[in-house]
Amino acid sequence: MRLSNRNKASAYNFIHTLLLMFLIAGAGAFILEEYKFDILGWESIFLITVPILFLGIFYLSGRQIFEYDSDGEALHFRNRNIIPFLSKPLSDEFPKYKLVSYEIINIFFIKRLYIKISSKNSGSIMLKYEISFLTKKEVNDLKASLNKVVKSN
Template identity: 75%
Template sequence: MRLSNRKKTSVYSFINSLLAMFLIGGVGAFILEEYKFDVLGKESLLLIIVPVFIIILFYISGRQVFEYDSDGEALHFRNRNIIPFLQKPLSDEFPKYKLLKFEIINLFIIKRLYITISSKNSGSTILKYEISYLTRKEVDDLRFSLHKVVKTNNEKKS
């Protein structure tokens, strides 16, 4: 099964540009308010605080692009940000038989996928992916696919 929200990259880039313009407009309005108009008083700080808060929410939600491929004998996960220099992109590929368990955490606007794989050195390793920008259907499909792999692995061990 293949799952990807790469087609939405242009939407995320547009939102990012819109937020940047919103911040620049807020800073410009703040400067004009402070030095020219002086109508809002202390509330003029909201012209900067609100855009900064929205930008922080956008980036705290995690990497925007998530790709998953379970075709063949390996699982391949890729997770990257639309702005390459903000966070290092994640890319992991490992055989299906190494998958021990997975967990999807859903907290308000933040969704995370934790994958536990078997490792020769430490016994097991936990890999973390940010899936906040996946739709509910995509998360359900991902859960179904990973559950099928875990179930197959448990049957082979028995």
């Protein structure tokens, strides 16, 4: 089974650009408010803090693009950010028989996938992927596919 939200990258780029434009416009409005108009008073700080808060939520929710492939004898996971220099992309490939278990953690708007695989050297390894930008249907499909692999082991 293949699962990918790569086709949504343009939407994530648009959201990122829009949030940056709101931040720049808010900073400009804040500067004008503080030094020229002085209409809002202390509430003018919200012109900067609200866009920074939304950008923080966007970045904290993790890497946007997640790809999963279970066709063949191996499992392949890829997780990358739409902004290449922001974080290092993750790419792991291992045989299906090494998969021991998995767990999906959902805390507010952040979703993580933890994969436990067996290893000769250290016994087991925990891999972490950020799946916050997957839809509920995609997460359910991922669970079904991983359950199938775990049961066959």
